[in-house]
Amino acid sequence: MDILYLLIPLSVALVFFILAGLWWAIHRGQFEDIEAEGERILRND
């Protein structure tokens, strides 16, 4: 079970990695206008 010594710290790191992604998404305002993405299909470009 020595692999746990790698996997568990890795999972902790993964959480921080995901949180960094969430931070980026939230602070770019991606959760403020949920409808905008759906409407993109109407765009010309």
Next chain:
Amino acid sequence: MHVKLSSPLLSYLQNMTQVNVLPSLPDLHASALAGQAAMPLESADRLKLLDDPAEWAAFSLPEKDRAGHWSSSVVFEGMHCAACAITLEDALRAVPGVESVQISSASHRGRVVWSPEQTRPSEWMQSVERFGYKAVPANDAHAHEHRRQEARRMVWRLSVAAMCMMQVMMYATPAYVSAPGDISAESMHLLRWASWVLSLPVMLFSCAPFFGSAWRDLRERQVSMDLPVALGMVVTFVVSSLGTFEPAGPFGAEVYFDSLTMFVFFLLMGRWLELRLRDRTAGALEAVLNRLPDSIRKRLPDGTWERISIRRLAVGDVIEVLPGEAFAGDGRVLSGQTQVDEALLTGESLPLTRKAGDRVIAGSHNLSATLEVQIEQVGAATRYAQIVALMESASVSKPSMALLVDRWAKPFLISVLLASFASAIYWWPTDPAHALMVAVAVLIVTCPCALSLATPAAMLATAGALARSGVLVRRLEALQNLAGIDTLIFDKTGTLTRDAFEVAQIHTRSGVSPQQALTWASTLARHSWHPVSRALWAEARRQAELGGDLPALDAMLARNVNEEAGQGMRGDLDMPCGVKLSLRLGSAVFCKAPTFNGHHLQVSLADDAGWLATFELAEELRPEAPGVVAELKKMGLTLKVLSGDGPAAVAQVAQSVGIPDARGGCNPQDKLQALKQWQAQGHRVAMVGDGLNDGPVLAGADVSFALGQAVPLAQSKADFVLMGGQLGVLISTVTRSRQTLRIVKQNLAWAAVYNAACVPLALMGFLPAWAAGLGMALSSLLVVLNALRLAQGLTPTPLHNLDLIHPATLTAS
């Protein structure tokens, strides 16, 4: 966004979740396009005002990331759908100097980042107008930005708590599912260590608001909900950390990181939902605050027009109001005829016609044509500003039930702290770790939030819904009182009747038909604006229209008409047969008419040969009055009329609307005395008046309503103001107040039962911390959601008895 054509403002308000901008009126799009040709010159003026750097700060912020750039908050008018947003974004990006554009089609708001070195606000705003839309600077940029930041931080705290909670749960699962000894001590230690690492961001970042306000409470020697919560968090974290790093210590090796993170997550979730709810109410208020235009076209003494900022508008100015614009002040129409939308201010959802001489109110919208308006009131003196002030003051007033709960919250919290301390001491000898966790569960599970939210949440939701239907609540307390009333007293004048008269009866000289007399009288009456004359003219026209000879009536013109002040009118009428009639219309003395016994106002008609006819005029009932009365009776209310008018007239009006108990000839003292008498008999009395003449009576009643558009709100002492002057909303207001009280009681009962059940469970040690957190979050949420049921708009009560109103009857004597 779906917009109902019948009442755009109301439906717009119902969509308040995301919207806090100027409304999109249905015909704005069309009118903006139609006016496009004339626009460049006109709007250039308006927009030039915004090029002054001093004005920028009102709607823009310096961009943080790019020095020298400004980020402006703009509201777009005329947007309907996502395609509009795309067109606008493309149009704006094409302007040199505009760095980036973001437009939300849901809120009609956008952010434009631009560089003052290359462009000016007027330039890019004009590019918007070239496409048929209108850009308006959002003056609440700072408040809006602040709320946006707050919401962002909240979502971020919640996300951190959610992610960490999920992972900590993963690490906790093996310990729950495995048999003792299955997992090696090293692996267990590793899992605990990982949980500790992931709990750190939750403690240090996500919980910061709780610690912040707990610390503030401590410094100010206050007790609030955050104190036990923060205490619980710290204790759990310390115990678990000791368990992780010192398994041999006094608290054993047990860890509670999963409970801790889950509890924080539930709590933050509850706070976040509360925040959104608050933003919604703030948004509704903001919609009202945002309704005035920021610049207007004012006429200069030499007859030319100049565009000025609204701050420079003064009483007496003549301004031009284009279709789609809001009126900047209260005023009188000088020229032009249009339809206006006053839905938000009076609750009247249909467009109203306004022509020269009519009054218009600030904040209402001009819908169809250009008007010239002379301003009579500006700023705080306008009816609009009074409404805003009223809404603000009502929303901070506290009903007595809430005050009662607040008074009890503090001792309750202190006893909770003591109880948790006591439980810790009690359990300590058996197992110190368990003792602490029991104390934590007690701290967390108690929820005075639900108790103190129960009343204000429900009442604010109701006040908001009522405001949208044109009912202003001055004190939230009144909602509670209204639910308990059993007697409703009408003050006849202006409440059951309109200010206009109608022809009730016509007595004529033998040989003259009532129709003929009416026609002759109307030829004089049409020259006067006296209410009596207008009633005669309206009735004559109505009859002629029924008989199909309206053109003949319109063609009959009296000559040499003159009015004798206080007496009546005289004039000559040429009959088709060649006879000339010299007519007099006025008081009985003026016409030498016989007097008729009756309680109505009488007006007579005479020719050279003497008396011709006498018209009896009754005050016109409000068309909805009988229906409303019937409906209110059905709701179990006793109705009475107390009036200062003649007893016979009062009895007649009361009878025609269906109220048996009527008292006339009362002066204010009599009314107050009668009121006190009823109250002494144990009745709870509501008074419906015009809000002005009945001051003492309104103040003496348990609940009071003021009715009518003419009420100066600032002077009105009534608890409720029915702004549209419609009696019908009386029914829905009473119904809604009863619902409100019911929901408040449900909420209080729930909060009491919850606390009574959970605190003993926690004390006995049956409740783990995570369940306590879930219970607490759920119980506040339940209270708020229950209250939200009241926020939906009022449905207009259908009236079945409209055919009870009798048309004026004509009888020859």
